[in-house]
Amino acid sequence: MKRVLGLIFSLFCSPLFSQTGVNTFEYCGHDSLVVEAKRNDPVAYEQWEEEYKKMALKARVQRRGFVSDTTFTLRVVFHVLYSSNIENLSDALIRSQLKVLNEAFGHYHEDTADLRAIFKDRAGDVGIRFELATVDPNGNTTNGINRRATSVTSFGRNRSDVKFTADGGVDAWDPTRYFNIWVCDLSSGGFDNLLGFATPPSTHPFWSATGSGAYPLSEQGAVLHYKVVGVNNPLANQVGSRPLKGRVAVHEVGHYLGLRHIWGDGTNATGCSVDDFIKDTPNQRRSSNFVCQKTNNTCFTANDEPDLVENYMDYSGDECMVMFTTQQKSIMREAITKYRPNVVAKTDVINQYIRDDFTALFKVYYNPNGGLRIDVNDDKRSSYSFILYNMAGQKISDSTPLTQTRQDVNFGNHADGLYIIQIINNSTDELMLTQKVQHFN
Numbered sequence: 001m002k003r004v005l006g007l008i009f010s011l012f013c014s015p016l017f018s019q020t021g022v023n024t025f026e027y028c029g030h031d032s033l034v035v036e037a038k039r040n041d042p043v044a045y046e047q048w049e050e051e052y053k054k055m056a057l058k059a060r061v062q063r064r065g066f067v068s069d070t071t072f073t074l075r076v077v078f079h080v081l082y083s084s085n086i087e088n089l090s091d092a093l094i095r096s097q098l099k100v101l102n103e104a105f106g107h108y109h110e111d112t113a114d115l116r117a118i119f120k121d122r123a124g125d126v127g128i129r130f131e132l133a134t135v136d137p138n139g140n141t142t143n144g145i146n147r148r149a150t151s152v153t154s155f156g157r158n159r160s161d162v163k164f165t166a167d168g169g170v171d172a173w174d175p176t177r178y179f180n181i182w183v184c185d186l187s188s189g190g191f192d193n194l195l196g197f198a199t200p201p202s203t204h205p206f207w208s209a210t211g212s213g214a215y216p217l218s219e220q221g222a223v224l225h226y227k228v229v230g231v232n233n234p235l236a237n238q239v240g241s242r243p244l245k246g247r248v249a250v251h252e253v254g255h256y257l258g259l260r261h262i263w264g265d266g267t268n269a270t271g272c273s274v275d276d277f278i279k280d281t282p283n284q285r286r287s288s289n290f291v292c293q294k295t296n297n298t299c300f301t302a303n304d305e306p307d308l309v310e311n312y313m314d315y316s317g318d319e320c321m322v323m324f325t326t327q328q329k330s331i332m333r334e335a336i337t338k339y340r341p342n343v344v345a346k347t348d349v350i351n352q353y354i355r356d357d358f359t360a361l362f363k364v365y366y367n368p369n370g371g372l373r374i375d376v377n378d379d380k381r382s383s384y385s386f387i388l389y390n391m392a393g394q395k396i397s398d399s400t401p402l403t404q405t406r407q408d409v410n411f412g413n414h415a416d417g418l419y420i421i422q423i424i425n426n427s428t429d430e431l432m433l434t435q436k437v438q439h440f441n
């Protein structure tokens with residue numbers, strides 16, 4: 001399989017030139033994958049598109065706004081492949097990349113303010129975070145950065161080789177449990193044309209094992225050109241004049257979690273008739289081609305919105321891309337629960353108090369040892385009890401009056417899924433808090 005993919009990739013990794021003869025960036029290899037998969041297996045492609053449309057439709061009817069029940073934290077390993085010392089990026093640079101991912105998916109980086117006012121109501125925390133793995137697949141302690149010297153000076157021509165030790169790369173850590181990010185030299189012919197690429201979920205119909213565009217589990221993850229990783233990468237100035245703020249990785253994680261490009265991957269000629277099926281991203285004819293032009297409106301109809309160049313799934317450039325939309329958020333979160341549930345290292349709970357004046361009284365959050373934890377900031381803790389329900393409304397656990405200011409709530413052998421926890425005032429029977437929680441074993 002990987003040999004076949006190697007050949008497919010090689011079609012797309014020659015240095016690319018625009019009609020004016022200026023060397024241009026491919027930015028990410030997603031388009032190549034989509035085009036190739038559609039060509040090789042139109043039926044599988046159609047299945048994928050149908051599935052994607054369903055997810056997008058579902059996203060539309062979900063509650064507007066950015067109130068999340070849970071925050072998913074993904075377990076990440078960076079594989080750093082280097083054939084020279086300069087490619088062996090420092091821990092600090094890798095950690096800065098992780099920070100950028102968390103800021104982007106939490107929407108708390110400084111330049112969120114640059115988002116135009118008309119789009120602000122659809123931006124926010126998408127409830128996804130990232131942490132470096134602390135245990136490797138063999139059970140050994142790790143810092144989540146796996147370094148490997150290689151004799152391969154560039155993986156630009158045979159991109160999938162980076163994912164196999166036998167080909168000079170390094171094998172993935174169990175992709176059902178780790179989000180693998182390979183960092184390597186992706187140049188080809190001396191050009192830094194390709195900055196990264198990522199696989200959509202492997203069990204997605206589009207990428208099923210029967211389709212010739214299939215992406216095997218062993219290749220699941222993202223690949224980043226070493227010059228675009230992290231903040232203040234000393235090599236970034238070799239990749240063009242645009243500031244690089246670690247957002248190539250954000251874009252690729254979007255693909256890894258099932259998103260398509262904001263312009264729907266249409267060409268300039270057909271672009272306005274090709275959609276990404278996401279309603280809260282305005283119709284866009286083509287990629288912004290590394291220009292942050294906020295007056296662009298490439299598919300103009302009366303009263304429509306301008307192009308959303310601030311979106312991470314455009315190609316407008318790191319200085320411009322600052323947000324995911326509400327519906328993109330829904331798709332990514334569904335991709336996690338449906339296709340990548342065990343890559344989740346932990347889930348945290350965002351509280352939904354029924355009365356604001358209780359927010360200082362209780363805190364329900366994820367217990368690092370499993371289950372939940374309730375902190376009661378009240379010396380009258382014995383006045384309260386908790387009850388845990390499954391989504392069928394059956395009580396699966398409860399407490400007699402809380403005995404401690406920190407109470408652990410265990411799910412026992414109950415299956416993964418959504419549950420409801422409530423806190424009751426014992427003397428008045430008043431419902432103090434009700435909250436939906438996601439449980440993973």
Ligand SMILES: [Zn+2]
Pocket residue numbers: 028029030031251255261
């Ligand atoms: Zn892309």
